Amino acid sequence: MGNLRRDYNRFLTRNRNKGIPNLMLWICIGNAIVFLLWKFFDSNLPLYLYFDAKEIMHGQIWRLFSYIFTFASGPSFLFSNLLGAFFSIMFYYWVGSMLENVWGTLRFNIFYFCGILLSDLYAMLLYWIFGAPLTMSSHYINLSMFLAVATLAPDQRVYFMMILPVKMKWLAWVDIGFTLYGIISGLVTAVKVSFLGAFYTTAYVLIALFPLVALLNYLLFFGRDIKNLLPNLRRSPRRRKQPRAKVTEPQPNPDWAKNYRSSTGQRPYRHKCTVCGRTDTECPDLEFRYCSKCKGYFCYCIDHINNHTHVQ
Secondary structure, X not given: XXXXXXXXXXXXXXXXXXXOOOHHHHHHHHHHHHHHHHHHOOOXXXXXXXXXXXXXXXXXXHHHOHHHHOOOOOOOOOOOOHHHHHHHHHHHHHHHHXXXXXXXXXXXXXXXXXXXXXXXXXXXXXXXXXXXXXXXXXXXXXXXXXXXXXXXXXXXXXXXXXXXEEEHHHHHHHHHHHXXXXXXXXXXXXXXXXXXXXXXXXXXXXXXXXXXXXXXXXXXXXXXXXXXXXXXXXXXXXXXXXXXXXXXXXXXXXXXXXXXXOOOOOOOOOOEOOOOOOEOOOOXXXXXXXXXXXXXXXXXXXXXXXXXXXXX
């Protein structure tokens, strides 16, 4: 499993520039066009773009992907005005651009389209099995994209309402909290309609669990890295005061790596890119540098030294 994951990461690294470049830019332009048409010409336009399994089965195939152009349109009080739509579009453009800059075009394309595919499959299965005509927008796909950025840069500060600076990881937990609240509300509704029978109760439960599809897409790409969103709850042990004494420490051997071999026989490395994970052992011709703007001692390869999020 480890070798497969390593080969997959190498494939994405070697082909990082393949795919649809500036994908989020085109999605945001599409959202801006839909918002203007919805606001000034046709107030029912988003209804023809939302995912609707029943209408898809009647030939409206475009609904399988057109709902990604509706996150800035709709009856929500936050996005019903021009200013709210502008901030929404600019925010998600910034999120998508950051992911593409860090990951590369190919990995970001796979991440976004994987979210669309999982959502479509789940909604269509609900319709085919239970006859539930689930209507959805791109909210949960954007949620998984935001969680991805919060995991890569948890201490990155954004200005909430353009005033209050908040770390990305705290905003991520707020979004997760609202998502869990929606899931719990849906499960409560399923309990209330339990008198209709097990068939309908199961349908309501699966509809309530639909937001987990977005988190599933997020977990597929991050796995153990979700610990970046968790607060550091470990308490550092108290150090006892010791009398000061001059201790002469042995000097490190500069040639230690020549005779060192790990249990797997893997050679050590001196430089490892913080973004892509490549080392000077795997890529001896690759140039590595250290960023002076990052808070700490962080190494980057030549592909990411000028193209990464600074650690503050």
